Amino acid sequence: MAETIKAGDTISVNYTGRFENGEVFDSSEGREPLKFTVGAGQLIKGFDDAVVGLTTGDKTTITVEPKDGYGEHREDLIIDIPKANVPEELEVEVGKRFHLKDQSGRPVPAVVVEITEEAVRLDANHAMAGKTLIFDIEVVETGLQSEAPAAESHCGDGSNGCQGCGQH
Structure with missing residues (x-):
């Protein structure tokens, strides 16, 4: 068996x-x-x-x-970054993926979900x-x-x- x-x-x-x-x-x-x-x-x-x-x-x-x-989709993992804080040389477009760092310095993947006049919205939820x-x-x-x-x-x-x- x-x-x-x-x-x-x-x-x-x-x-x-x-x-x-x-x-x-x-x-x-x-x-x-x-x-x-x-x-x-x-x-x-x-x-x-x-x-x-x-x-x-x-x-x-x-x-x-x-x-x-x-996990559940968490609203607290959607982050708005003021455009003034985004380096000019960074090519930002909807759908582009970036790695942020959490408080421990570990990489956290995020995707650009929206770009407005004032901010870039990132979603750090797992896909x-x-x-x-x-x-x-x-x-x-x-x-x-x-x-x-x-x-x-x-x-x-x-x-x-x-x-x-x-x-x-």
Whole structure:
């Protein structure tokens, strides 16, 4: 009998992630299965939790609410920067991405969402914040050796980072 997956196990899965409207945002199709250690924080919580108790060959479809995905969309992460504070040489246009720094000095990605006469409005929410995500998951292998360090990107982040599945 196949062992059931538990936290700490390293496994590989095939998956397809889509939004509620059916639009696919990420998939392992055409690539190697996603390998990760369950419960190590490499993936969003809802995906990570969903594989616990499954075994090799199991298939499941899960719905991940924002709280177990990339969080709710937060208005406090929409920031207006006075145009006078934006360096002239910086090419600012709607849709352009920048990295800000938080109070700890860590980079925080933000996208320009609006430009007015007085200010540049940035949104530092994750691109999938506030979205319900649906994943079709198939467990390919269990009992694998883990790889260190942990992946730097997360499943469903739109960076095709699910190969090492990580946050963007």
